[in-house]
Amino acid sequence: MDPIIYFVVIAVAVAAVLAVVLRPKKELPPAKEAEPLPPKAREPKPDADAPADDAKAEPDAPADGAEAKPDADASEDQAPAKDAPEAEEDPAKADEDGPDEDAASDAPAEEGPSDDAAKPADADADEAKADEAGDEAPTEEAKPAEPEKKPAFPRFAPPPTFAPPPTFKKPGLGKLTPPSVAKPAKKPEPEKAPEPEKAPEPEKAPEPEKAPEPEKAPEPEKAPEPEKAPEPEQVPEPEEEPQAKSPTPVPMPVDKPKVPTREEREAAALDAKKKQRERYRAGLAKTKRGFIAKLARLFKGKPKVSDDLKDDIEEVLFTADIGARTAETLLESVTSELDKKEVADPDAVWEVIRRKALDILDIDAPEIDYTPDPGPYVLLMIGVNGVGKTTTLGKLAARHVEAGRKTLLVAGDTFRAAAGEQLEVWARRVGCDIHLGKENADPSSVLFDGITRGRDEGYDIVLCDTAGRLHTRKELMAELAKMGRAATKALSKGRDEVEPHDIFLVLDATIGQNALAQAQMFKETMAFSGLVLTKLDGTAKGGVVLGVVDELKIPIRYIGVGEAVDDLRRFDPEAYCEVLFENEQDDEQGEN
Numbered sequence: 378m379d380p381i382i383y384f385v386v387i388a389v390a391v392a393a394v395l396a397v398v399l400r401p402k403k404e405l406p407p408a409k410e411a412e413p414l415p416p417k418a419r420e421p422k423p424d425a426d427a428p429a430d431d432a433k434a435e436p437d438a439p440a441d442g443a444e445a446k447p448d449a450d451a452s453e454d455q456a457p458a459k460d461a462p463e464a465e466e467d468p469a470k471a472d473e474d475g476p477d478e479d480a481a482s483d484a485p486a487e488e489g490p491s492d493d494a495a496k497p498a499d500a501d502a503d504e505a506k507a508d509e510a511g512d513e514a515p516t517e518e519a520k521p522a523e524p525e526k527k528p529a530f531p532r533f534a535p536p537p538t539f540a541p542p543p544t545f546k547k548p549g550l551g552k553l554t555p556p557s558v559a560k561p562a563k564k565p566e567p568e569k570a571p572e573p574e575k576a577p578e579p580e581k582a583p584e585p586e587k588a589p590e591p592e593k594a595p596e597p598e599k600a601p602e603p604e605k606a607p608e609p610e611q612v613p614e615p616e617e618e619p620q621a622k623s624p625t626p627v628p629m630p631v632d633k634p635k636v637p638t639r640e641e642r643e644a645a646a647l648d649a650k651k652k653q654r655e656r657y658r659a660g661l662a663k664t665k666r667g668f669i670a671k672l673a674r675l676f677k678g679k680p681k682v683s684d685d686l687k688d689d690i691e692e693v694l695f696t697a698d699i700g701a702r703t704a705e706t707l708l709e710s711v712t713s714e715l716d717k718k719e720v721a722d723p724d725a726v727w728e729v730i731r732r733k734a735l736d737i738l739d740i741d742a743p744e745i746d747y748t749p750d751p752g753p754y755v756l757l758m759i760g761v762n763g764v765g766k767t768t769t770l771g772k773l774a775a776r777h778v779e780a781g782r783k784t785l786l787v788a789g790d791t792f793r794a795a796a797g798e799q800l801e802v803w804a805r806r807v808g809c810d811i812h813l814g815k816e817n818a819d820p821s822s823v824l825f826d827g828i829t830r831g832r833d834e835g836y837d838i839v840l841c842d843t844a845g846r847l848h849t850r851k852e853l854m855a856e857l858a859k860m861g862r863a864a865t866k867a868l869s870k871g872r873d874e875v876e877p878h879d880i881f882l883v884l885d886a887t888i889g890q891n892a893l894a895q896a897q898m899f900k901e902t903m904a905f906s907g908l909v910l911t912k913l914d915g916t917a918k919g920g921v922v923l924g925v926v927d928e929l930k931i932p933i934r935y936i937g938v939g940e941a942v943d944d945l946r947r948f949d950p951e952a953y954c955e956v957l958f959e960n961e962q963d964d965e966q967g968e969n
């Protein structure tokens with residue numbers, strides 16, 4: 378062959394080969410023309426109806442990019458829009474992403490272009506950004522190449538970040554079920570980043586403002602209950618303490634009296650003396666209106682004492698309740714005074730009588746020792762019925778208790794049923810103990826037991842009551858003697874003989890001269906150590922005091938001037954005489 382022809386043939390052959398080789402590439406364009414397929418792809422996605430419409434509304438979105446999709450809802454709408462362009466891409470995704478997407482991509486896979494066309498797109502996709510892929514999907518025609526890149530992103534996007542489709546379930550994405558939809562939807566998730574814009578929710582922070590609830594803390598403030606502690610704070614008591622402390626200076630006043638010792642003592646003594654005089658004056662008021670008043674009238678207004686006056690004085694004294702002997706003693710004193718001066722001064726005579734009376738009463742009587750050794754101090758109260766023995770014991774008990782002495786009353790009057798109860802009332806009133814014997818028990822045994830108890834229980838004072846009895850009844854006086862022995866026996870048990878420390882004979886002043894008779898009879902049976910003149914407040918026969926003391930030479934320890942607990946007074950001869958012979962005697966009619 379001609380070489381030229383040979384080369385021509387070869388050239389033709391080469392050209393033919395090239396033509397063959399190049400032919401497929403030139404056919405690709407027509408494949409794109411098959412793009413009308415996408416609409417079919419939409420058909421298989423009936424549920425995406427709404428989305429399809431939305432996709433049409435989003436045409437502008439691609440230009441704006443991912444940022445153009447703010448809301449989650451928008452992302453949902455975008456999903457369907459992407460479906461259209463992705464119809465061609467889905468096939469590739471189906472291969473890589475898995476079966477779930479097959480359902481949605483079946484149509485496009487079969488009708489779509491060849492895998493080759495998709496692959497190059499994947500290669501580009503590797504360099505592309507997931508966000509851009511999602512956003513660019515809708516504008517396929519304007520940017521044909523881009524739609525190929527988009528399919529690439531969905532590959533990467535899905536696995537890591539978009540897995541949580543649940544986020545889309547809310548809006549009804551369930552309807553968008555198609556996997557492809559899920560993919561684009563995932564992209565919006567990153568857009569969910571705007572969620573932080575939901576920051577407005579943080580505005581709900583106001584709820585934290587509800588923090589005021591913590592203000593409920595005030596409830597803890599209710600802790601004020603613990604504030605009940607305030608009660609301790611009411612310790613205003615402690616506040617009072619400071620005040621109480623102020624009284625501590627109380628010792629000050631105690632010291633003060635010590636400072637002005639003499640003056641204040643003298644003042645106090647005068648005050649006490651004044652009060653005592655008032656007591657005596659009240660108690661002897663009736664007596665003063667008796668024989669004393671008569672004597673006063675004899676001397677009042679008389680320039681000198683005449684013989685007739687001497688006769689009048691004698692008459693008054695002997696008719697008084699002072700007793701004949703005592704009346705004689707007083708009259709002798711007055712007469713001797715008048716005889717010395719011959720010219721008597723009535724006031725002087727009156728002073729002679731007063732001084733002599735004081736001499737009679739002021740006998741030697743030692744102070745009573747209430748803390749004898751051996752103790753306790755034991756007192757027996759004796760006398761006729763109703764003179765005031767029980768009452769006087771109660772008054773005495775009150776004085777001892779007030780003095781801080783442990784006092785025991787012994788109900789030795791077992792004869793009168795109410796006597797024990799009466800003494801019990803006094804015990805409760807003054808706050809001391811009482812020893813009661815059995816009813817109708819031997820009074821001597823009751824005294825023995827009572828005194829023994831007083832010794833055993835360490836009492837300071839044991840005051841024994843006895844039944845009243847007529848001084849004319851020998852058996853009763855014998856019983857009284859027996860009681861005295863029982864008391865001595867109880868006090869002496871286990872040690873040297875000790876007699877009762879005191880036995881007081883109680884005399885009712887209202888009986889006048891008979892009181893003296895009683896005292897003389899009792900003295901024959903029992904050696905009493907002291908006298909108590911009761912009811913002086915109710916009689917004008919107070920002069921009996923002079924007669925009793927002058928006859929018996931026994932001191933009067935107490936006088937009763939009333940029924941109250943403090944109406945028992947220590948007998949003070951000077952006070953008695955001072956009040957009885959006061960010059961300011963009125964001329965009232967006296968009583969005998």
Ligand SMILES: Nc1nc2c(ncn2[C@@H]2O[C@H](COP(=O)(O)OP(=O)(O)OP(=O)(O)O)[C@@H](O)[C@H]2O)c(=O)[nH]1
Nearest residue numbers: 762763764765766767768845911912937938939940
């Ligand atoms: N006005 C006045 N009444 C007194 C005084 N002392 C006692 N009385 C009253 O005299 C009455 C008799 O007193 P009592 O203490 O029961 O006499 P009593 O000696 O214990 O009597 P008997 O147990 O029966 O022996 C009571 O009503 C006493 O209130 C006094 O000093 N003045």
